[in-house]
Amino acid sequence: MGFEGSANKLGIGIVKEDGTILSNIRHTYITPPGEGFLPKDTAKHHRSFIIQLVQKSLKESNLTPKDIDCLAYTKGPGMGPPLRSVAVVVRMLSQLWSKPIVAVNHCIAHIEMGRLITGAVDPTVLYVSGGNTQVISYSLKKYRIFGETIDIAVGNCLDRFARVISIPNDPSPGYNIEQLAKKGKQFIELPYVTKGMDVSFSGILSAVESIAKNGFKYDSTDSSKVCTMEDLCYSLQETVFSMLVETAERAMAHCGQTEVLAVGGVGCNERLQRMINEMVEQRNGKSFAIDERYCIDNGAMIAWAGYLIFKNGETTPLSETSTTQRFRTDQVDVTWRD
Structure with a gap:
C-alpha cells in the first residue's frame, strides 16, 4: 500500500x-x-x-x-x-x-510508474511537475540527472502565472492554461533560457506576469501591440516546452538512447507530448506518456x-x-x- x-x-x-x-x-x-x-x-x-x-x-x-x-x-x-x-x-x-x-x-x-505502465525499457526521462524539472537517465545503479531547472520548476511557473490571470485551480492550473493555449493564435516572443543542459523559468515568468499586468500589451514602445490571455498562455507553453524538449534531446543523444518517457503532472499536457513525439520520430526513436491517473x-x-x-x-x-x-x-x- x-x-x-x-x-x-x-x-x-x-x-x-x-x-x-x-x-x-x-x-x-x-x-x-x-x-x-x-x-x-x-x-x-x-x-x-x-x-x-x-x-x-x-x-x-x-x-x-x-x-x-x-x-x-x-x-x-x-x-x-x-x-x-x-x-x-x-x-x-x-x-x-x-x-x-x-x-x-x-x-x-x-519514473518506475511510467516504466510499468508504458513498458519503456531504458528511456531518457523528462520529469516535469509543480516542484521538479529534471532530465534523467539510468546508469550504474543510479538515476543520473543530466539537466534540471536552476530556479523554479516548470509546473510552478505555470501555476504562478495562473494565479496572476486568476484562472481556476480546478482541476489544476496547468490543465486550464493548456485549454486556453489551444485557443491562442498569436505567438509572443518570450525569454528562452537554456544554460547547457539546464533551464531557467523565472525570467519567462516575470515577462508574462508583466505583460498580463500591463493590460496584455507586449511591447513597451508600442501600446497598440496587444495580445489576448489565450495568446499569452499559448506563447508560454510553446516556449517552456521547447526548452524542455531541447534538453531532453541532448541527453538522449549523449546517452545513446532511443526512448523518451515524460512523467510528472506537466507530463499529462498533450502539447508537450506531441512536441516530444515529433522530436523522437526525427531520431527514429519512440516516446512514451501516461495519462492523469498515473x-x-x-x-x-x-x-x-x-x-x-x-x-x-x-x-x-x-x-x-x-x-x-x-x-x-x-x-x-x-x-x-x-
Whole structure:
C-alpha cells in the first residue's frame, strides 16, 4: 500500500507484485482562483481525508489489512508539513497492523510508474511537475540527472502565472492554461533560457506576469501591440516546452538512447507530448506518456516503487521513517535494475 502526500494531492494506492493496480484513489486540495496552497493548510487537508482514503482503498481492492505486505510512503522531496502528516499515519498503521515500512523517493516513484505502465525499457526521462524539472537517465545503479531547472520548476511557473490571470485551480492550473493555449493564435516572443543542459523559468515568468499586468500589451514602445490571455498562455507553453524538449534531446543523444518517457503532472499536457513525439520520430526513436491517473501524483506509484525496494529485502526502521523536503533523485541506490 502506497501513501503519497508531498503536495496538494493525497493518494492511496495498492499494487500486486506483478504490477497489477488494485486501487489508486486520490483527493486534491483545491484553493480559490488566484491563490496557491499553503503547507499548513495542505497538511490539514491530508489529515482530514487520509483515513477515509485508506478505508476506501481497501474496500475497492476487496482486501483487509492482513493482505497488505508492506506500507510505502513518500519520504521526499515535497512540502514539509504535508509529508510529515502522511508519515505519521503510516507509522501509526505500521504499528496497528504490524507491517514493515519502506521510504520512497517521490521522483523515483514517478519514473518506475511510467516504466510499468508504458513498458519503456531504458528511456531518457523528462520529469516535469509543480516542484521538479529534471532530465534523467539510468546508469550504474543510479538515476543520473543530466539537466534540471536552476530556479523554479516548470509546473510552478505555470501555476504562478495562473494565479496572476486568476484562472481556476480546478482541476489544476496547468490543465486550464493548456485549454486556453489551444485557443491562442498569436505567438509572443518570450525569454528562452537554456544554460547547457539546464533551464531557467523565472525570467519567462516575470515577462508574462508583466505583460498580463500591463493590460496584455507586449511591447513597451508600442501600446497598440496587444495580445489576448489565450495568446499569452499559448506563447508560454510553446516556449517552456521547447526548452524542455531541447534538453531532453541532448541527453538522449549523449546517452545513446532511443526512448523518451515524460512523467510528472506537466507530463499529462498533450502539447508537450506531441512536441516530444515529433522530436523522437526525427531520431527514429519512440516516446512514451501516461495519462492523469498515473502521471499526476498518486499512491499507486509509491506502492510500486516501495515494492521494488521491498522485494530485495530492504525496509525502513520505524526510527528512520523521517521526511525531507530535499531528496535528490540521484541519492537513491537503484538495486532493482541491472
